[in-house]
Amino acid sequence: SYELTQPSSVSVFPGQTASITCSGIRLGDKYACWFQQKTGQSPVLVIYEDTKRPSGIPERFSGSNSGNTATLTISGTQAMDEADYYCQAWDSTTGVFGGGTKLTVL
Amino acid sequence: QVQLVQSGAEVKKPGASVKVSCKASGYIFTNYTLHWVRQAPGHRLEWMGWINAGNGYTKYSQKLQGRVTITRDTSATTSYMELSSLRSEDTAVYYCARDRSIVPYVPGDYWGQGTLVTVSS
Numbered sequence: 282s283y284e285l286t287q288p289s290s291v292s293v294f295p296g297q298t299a300s301i302t303c304s305g306i307r308l309g310d311k312y313a314c315w316f317q318q319k320t321g322q323s324p325v326l327v328i329y330e331d332t333k334r335p336s337g338i339p340e341r342f343s344g345s346n347s348g349n350t351a352t353l354t355i356s357g358t359q360a361m362d363e364a365d366y367y368c369q370a371w372d373s374t375t376g377v378f379g380g381g382t383k384l385t386v387l
Numbered sequence: 388q389v390q391l392v393q394s395g396a397e398v399k400k401p402g403a404s405v406k407v408s409c410k411a412s413g414y415i416f417t418n419y420t421l422h423w424v425r426q427a428p429g430h431r432l433e434w435m436g437w438i439n440a441g442n443g444y445t446k447y448s449q450k451l452q453g454r455v456t457i458t459r460d461t462s463a464t465t466s467y468m469e470l471s472s473l474r475s476e477d478t479a480v481y482y483c484a485r486d487r488s489i490v491p492y493v494p495g496d497y498w499g500q501g502t503l504v505t506v507s508s
Contacts, residue, residue, distance in 0.1 A: 316495060318432075324498055326493065369494060371491075375446070376437075380431045381431050
């Protein structure tokens with residue numbers, strides 16, 4: 282079955298840029314999306330179709346996807362961005378989530 | 388505004404079944420696909436399946452195939468997820484999530500509040 286691999290944790294200082302990767306075989310041939318989940322809350326879509334931001338998501342969130350890796354980038358990270366982040370893609374008609382990355386804002 | 392309101396927490400014994408509902412409002416129900424996603428305590432999100440709310444067509448994860456059934460009632464704008472032969476590993480928060488279109492491609496433009504299902508003897 283298809284697998285998506287993420288680092289378990291990423292740390293960043295406020296104002297710096299955070300990058301979270303998601304790796305899968307030929308992931309660049311698929312669309313990736315990203316979800317933010319804060320403790321005790323439902324997930325929130327922050328990026329879809331590799332690079333698109335839903336309305337209401339700040340411009341500091343951006344995405345890319347090429348080769349075997351999709352990347353979520355948060356520029357000028359703020360304390361409110363501290364959360365778990367999950368990537369997602371489709372293996373044919375089956376949904377697959379990555380293992381999640383805990384972003385800590387130091 | 389789009390809202391997905393799920394039914395309340397459940398406690399079930401091993402071997403039993405559970406049925407969780409997801410009441411949708413604020414949009415045309417039959418124009419979008421609905422997904423069901425679960426999350427065991429401290430674990431990753433797990434996609435369970437989706438239903439085309441227009442024609443009722445469903446697709447399930449291979450892992451849960453045979454135990455999960457997703458349905459919808461268009462007159463009630465509600466989707467249901469039933470999981471049978473429950474085991475302790477099924478203890479999780481279960482979410483419904485609306486796609487961005489009728490063609491499934493983004494499992495979660497809008498999410499329900501989640502329903503905790505606890506399986507315990």
